[in-house]
Amino acid sequence: MKKTALAVGASLLLATTAWAMKPNNEPIQPIEPAVITDPQKVELGKMLFFEPRLSKSGFISCNSCHNLSTGGSDNLPTSIGHNWQEGPINAPTVLNSSMNLAQFWDGRAADLKEQAAGPIANPIEMAFSHTLAVEVLQSIPQYRELFKAVYGTDEITIDHVTDAIAAFEETLVTPNSRFDQWLRGDENALTKTELEGYQLFKSIGCVACHYGPAVGGASFQKMGLVEPYQTTNPSQGVAGLTGKDADRFLFKVPTLRNVELTYPYFHDGAYWRLEDAVDVMARLQLGRKLSDEEIGKIVAFLKTLTGEQPQITLPILPPSTNDTPRPQPFG
Amino acid sequence: MKKTALAVGASLLLATTAWAMKPNNEPIQPIEPAVITDPQKVELGKMLFFEPRLSKSGFISCNSCHNLSTGGSDNLPTSIGHNWQEGPINAPTVLNSSMNLAQFWDGRAADLKEQAAGPIANPIEMAFSHTLAVEVLQSIPQYRELFKAVYGTDEITIDHVTDAIAAFEETLVTPNSRFDQWLRGDENALTKTELEGYQLFKSIGCVACHYGPAVGGASFQKMGLVEPYQTTNPSQGVAGLTGKDADRFLFKVPTLRNVELTYPYFHDGAYWRLEDAVDVMARLQLGRKLSDEEIGKIVAFLKTLTGEQPQITLPILPPSTNDTPRPQPFG
Numbered sequence: 060m061k062k063t064a065l066a067v068g069a070s071l072l073l074a075t076t077a078w079a080m081k082p083n084n085e086p087i088q089p090i091e092p093a094v095i096t097d098p099q100k101v102e103l104g105k106m107l108f109f110e111p112r113l114s115k116s117g118f119i120s121c122n123s124c125h126n127l128s129t130g131g132s133d134n135l136p137t138s139i140g141h142n143w144q145e146g147p148i149n150a151p152t153v154l155n156s157s158m159n160l161a162q163f164w165d166g167r168a169a170d171l172k173e174q175a176a177g178p179i180a181n182p183i184e185m186a187f188s189h190t191l192a193v194e195v196l197q198s199i200p201q202y203r204e205l206f207k208a209v210y211g212t213d214e215i216t217i218d219h220v221t222d223a224i225a226a227f228e229e230t231l232v233t234p235n236s237r238f239d240q241w242l243r244g245d246e247n248a249l250t251k252t253e254l255e256g257y258q259l260f261k262s263i264g265c266v267a268c269h270y271g272p273a274v275g276g277a278s279f280q281k282m283g284l285v286e287p288y289q290t291t292n293p294s295q296g297v298a299g300l301t302g303k304d305a306d307r308f309l310f311k312v313p314t315l316r317n318v319e320l321t322y323p324y325f326h327d328g329a330y331w332r333l334e335d336a337v338d339v340m341a342r343l344q345l346g347r348k349l350s351d352e353e354i355g356k357i358v359a360f361l362k363t364l365t366g367e368q369p370q371i372t373l374p375i376l377p378p379s380t381n382d383t384p385r386p387q388p389f390g
Numbered sequence: 391m392k393k394t395a396l397a398v399g400a401s402l403l404l405a406t407t408a409w410a411m412k413p414n415n416e417p418i419q420p421i422e423p424a425v426i427t428d429p430q431k432v433e434l435g436k437m438l439f440f441e442p443r444l445s446k447s448g449f450i451s452c453n454s455c456h457n458l459s460t461g462g463s464d465n466l467p468t469s470i471g472h473n474w475q476e477g478p479i480n481a482p483t484v485l486n487s488s489m490n491l492a493q494f495w496d497g498r499a500a501d502l503k504e505q506a507a508g509p510i511a512n513p514i515e516m517a518f519s520h521t522l523a524v525e526v527l528q529s530i531p532q533y534r535e536l537f538k539a540v541y542g543t544d545e546i547t548i549d550h551v552t553d554a555i556a557a558f559e560e561t562l563v564t565p566n567s568r569f570d571q572w573l574r575g576d577e578n579a580l581t582k583t584e585l586e587g588y589q590l591f592k593s594i595g596c597v598a599c600h601y602g603p604a605v606g607g608a609s610f611q612k613m614g615l616v617e618p619y620q621t622t623n624p625s626q627g628v629a630g631l632t633g634k635d636a637d638r639f640l641f642k643v644p645t646l647r648n649v650e651l652t653y654p655y656f657h658d659g660a661y662w663r664l665e666d667a668v669d670v671m672a673r674l675q676l677g678r679k680l681s682d683e684e685i686g687k688i689v690a691f692l693k694t695l696t697g698e699q700p701q702i703t704l705p706i707l708p709p710s711t712n713d714t715p716r717p718q719p720f721g
Contacts, residue, residue, distance in 0.1 A: 109459050118470050123449075128440050128707045135719050139449050143474035145720055320709045332712050371704040376459045378651050381663050388466050389476055 086261065086270040089239035090155065090316065090366060093230040100209045104227025106374040107220060113192045114185035116141055117386025121178070121224065125153035127371050130320025131231060136328030137292075141186035148294050149328035152321045154369070155314055157229040158273035164310045164326045165297050166279060171225035176217060189217040195384055196220065201377035233317055233366025241363070249363055256360030259353055264345050274315035274364060282308045282326065285346035288339075292327035319362045333358050417592065417601040420570035421486065421647065421697060424561040431540045435558025437705040438551060444523045445516035447472055448717025452509070452555065456484035458702050461651025462562060467659030468623075472517035479625050480659035483652045485700070486645050488560040489604035495641045495657045496628050497610060502556035507548060520548040526715055527551065532708035564648055564697025572694070580694055587691030590684055595676050605646035605695060613639045613657065616677035619670075623658035650693045664689050 095101055107113065108121040124138040124146075125131050131154035133139075138146035148164055156162065162174035178184040179192050196202040197215050206215045209223065238257075240248035249257070260266060269275045279297060282288045288308065297306035310326055323329065324336040337354050341347045349357070379385075426432055438444065439452040455469045455477075456462050462485035464470075469477035479495055487493065493505035509515040510523050527533040528546050537546045540554065569588070571579035580588070591597060602608045610628060613619045619639065628637035641657050654660065655667040668685050672678045680688070710716075 111457070111460070111464075116470065117466055118454075118464065126442070128704055129442070130709070133442075133449065134710070135448055135717060139447065139719055143720075322710065331716060334712075368706045373459055373702040373704055375699045378461070379465070379653065381665075385662060386466060388470055389474075 085242060086266040087238070087242065087274050088272045089242045090232050090234040090236070090272050092234045093232050095230055097209070097226060099205070100223050100226045101230055102227075102374075103205045103209055104223035104225065105371070106205075106376060107224050108227050109374050110376060112195045112376075112379070112383075112386065113179050113187060113220075114141065115187045115191075115386065115390075116185075116388040118388055119185050121153075121175070124150040124178075124184075127153075127231070127369060130154060130317050130368075131156075132321045134322060136323050138184070140184040141182070144183040146183060148292070148326050149323070151313060152317065153228055154231050154233050155273050155276070155316045156231070158232075158271070158314070159276035159311060160278065161311060164294065165300055166311050167300055171228045172221045175221040175224040175228070179217075189220075191384060192220065193217055195379075198380055198383040199377050200380070231369050233368060236316070236364050236366035238360070238363040239366065250359070252356055253359045253363050256356035256358070257363075260357055260360055263341065263347055263349075265340070265357075268312045268344070269315050275312040276314045278312050279309050280312050280344075282310050282343070284344045286343045288325075288343055290325075290327045290329060292329070294326055296326075315361060315364055317365050317368075319365050333361060337361070416573060417597040418569070418573065418605050419603045420573045421563050421565040421567070421603050423565045424563050426561055428540070428557060430536075431554050431557045432561055433558075433705075434536045434540055435554035435556070436702070437536070437707060438555050439558050440705050441707060443526045443707075443710070443714075443717065444510050444518060444551075445472065446518045446522075446717065446721075447516075447719040449719055450516050452484075452506070455481040455509075455515075458484075458562070458700060461485060461648050461699075462487075463652045465653060467654050469515070471515040472513070475514040477514060479623070479657050480654070482644060483648065484559055485562050485564050486604050486607070486647045487562070489602070489645070490607035490642060491609065492642060495625065496631055497642050498631055502559045503552045506552040506555040506559070510548075520551075522715060523551065524548055526710075529711055529714040530708050531711070562700050564699060567647070567695050567697035569691070569694040570697065581690070583687055584690045584694050587687035587689070588694075591688055591691055594672065594678055594680075596671070596688075599643045599675070600646050606643040607645045609643050610640050611643050611675075613641050613674070615675045617674045619656075619674055621656075621658045621660060623660070625657055627657070646692060646695055648696050648699075650696050664692060668692070 111117050111120045111123075113120065119141065124133045126133055131152035133150050135150070137148060138150045140146055151164065157171055160166070162168035162171060163177070168174040168177060176189065179187050180189055193215050196206070203213065203215065206219055207213060210219045237248045237253075241254075260269075268278060268280050271277045282296065295307055297309040298304065300306075318324075318333065322333065323331045324333070325339075330336045330339060334354050337357050338349060341349045341354075442448050442451045442454075444451065450472065455464045457464055462483035464481050466481070468479060469481045471477055482495065488502060491497070493499035493502060494508070499505040499508060507520065510518050511520055524546050527537070533546065534544065537550055538544060541550045568579045568584075572585075591600075599609060599611050600606045613627065626638055628640040629635065631637075649655075649664065653664070654662045655664070656670075661667045661670060665682075665685050668688050669680060672680045672685075
């Protein structure tokens, strides 16, 4: 809790100043390709990311809601969990999520490792327990070998599981978008309209929150600064953790990388059209009513933020054994 | 219906004679690697196989129940469908399914193309409609281009959709298992126990039904020939189609390729241990009570049928547009 509150405070300070200090004078920096230092751990993490046996039903994996075929998201307003339960909030993309200052919309997990532990044990998501998840993996000799090779011990722990998943997720970056090509000096990478959209994005103040390599993810901000955000979604943001009125509707600013792929938008997933999302943001956060032409330009710019999607070879998962606890899809 | 009934009749005749006629005198033949003649169609089919927008919820794809990470199956007794509805029967593996004489346990689809149309529109599976599925694809320019390139027309049809899915599924073969290496002459590919298991498998009569490259899939047979099969599953097999008492519990013989990966077993998914499945089959189909040692040998042989799993690069799916009908996960 303390860490989160500090992070929030620091990030608010940072938000208005950080981008102005970057050497290339642009508030957005290119995404660097992933540097893989421990390929065995990343491969193990990939298996676990696609592992439905980390759920009670044996049906839901990390990839179910953070689908790497669809921008690392499920493209649903809120997610489908165990027994078709409806999740409380829009599933954020896993792509470039290692760049976030904290994880979850309210930042309640300090990092990807801490985040990964959440859904496994959440009764409305994967509905399993850490103990059972580990028991499943421990019952499968191939997993025992892989964990041993990476962590040097015969005993698998949830700490290893989430560490490996996080190591895989850290590789899920999307470099070389057209915008990044432009940032790196290719003047022909953007059209005139897209460039005008970027200029507008800067001049009207979007960059106050959407800056850095992830074009967001670096601060918490109040949703509905100038005008309140109307929603039926009960999420209170950081206030849900701190209980403080001042933190109501304070959410981590989402990345705009690959935003074309990660509809529907906002923590409640209420807006499907990127045009509408831009319109709402300009009005509620900046007190500005944009023309359709201005919105079109900004949307054109935003679509240049779609980067190279991670090329994933589907992992082949080792079979359960006679000792593996069985899934309980309908139990 | 007529075609199915004929296929059933013909296959029953075939079952006892076909394998004896094979040139190498073995009732099982090696699996040949897939020959891809139309890579564009296969790639499109792969996208559709992983496409959750072919379901009402936007959450379920072919790969949800025929998971290529887990032997082309979901490793559940019966599958989870829209709104977490429980399917009526065990999802057969998609691996090597092109070798089946017909599709579904009761053979009600003549081929993979016909099969692929079923789950999309089945209200307890993907719960969509063919019209809506096509409407979704048609609204996405990248799909329009891909279908145009493959089928030469601007108008996507469900026929194209299922044709492309089937073309992809035809590539999902698992060649080069240790057993196939042995069949091709590598005498060291099998251990003594595995080879003894194979000899038993032949001598006690398993090969009467489990023959050919798929080690099954080539005939319909009555489940519970010698002794009735006890199950709470209401499926009637081919009788569900023909209404004939004689067709009660007549099911397509499942492939034993990759059987180590495709638990739980039988049309009701009631048996998780391969040992138990072998025991039940020997008693009910062959009137033979095997010793634990015999079962162990046959299981050792069966595990040599695990072949090279298809290496799948996860497709990147094109985003929906403002015109794309929206998923209705909870509607």
